[in-house]
Amino acid sequence: VTWGMKGEQSFMEKAAFLFQDESLNDMMQPMFKKGLDNLQEVLREKMETYSVNIDGITQHGGGYYMYVTTASKISQVSDRMPDMINQVTNYMSENNIEQVGNPFVLYNQWNEDAGTAIYSAAHFTPSEVIVPAESNVLTGYMPNQRTLKTTLKGDYVNLKEAWDKAYNYLQENGLAAAGNSQAFEVYVTGPKDNANPAKWITHIYIPLQMEKPLK
8 A cells, every 4th residue: 555645836835834833744744644544444444344144055065074173162263273274284285185175164062051162174085085093184074965054254253143143044944953963164265365354255054954754
């Protein structure tokens, strides 16, 4: 961003400045500061812009994936997640394992009362990968399943609101989350792709209970 002021002064204006106690630079300094402060505020507001959209029910294809799992306090999830994703992607790159799609986090267990979570950072692969017994990166399988898809466009600090809206949608529309399946977040774009959080895109998938057949 370039900030400055440009204009022309008449002969009388130039003469008037000669009799000022302050230099032109001193006189303009407060105006420059105010302008910069306003510009920073506009940029901050744009970076904090976000939206949550309930995309509706969709069939997620699932597939094989590679992952690492950990347990922590809920407050630590966002801090640990990037390193876990890097651990998986680095392992796959070093072993020439093809990566399909975008990285995601699978929530194995989320206990609000205890304030703890068990979760896995993962990346899909085209087929099953057999790993050595001592490997920290493991292989899993996600079935093809019916899900509610929600999209957050914006900073990760807004994820809780996106999850709340998704679960509220389930309740309001007579839908129920599958008790034996884990919900997950797919990070389509993030800090590595764009420094502006307003451009980050995250998809949330909540597996749904199977529809009961009509009698």
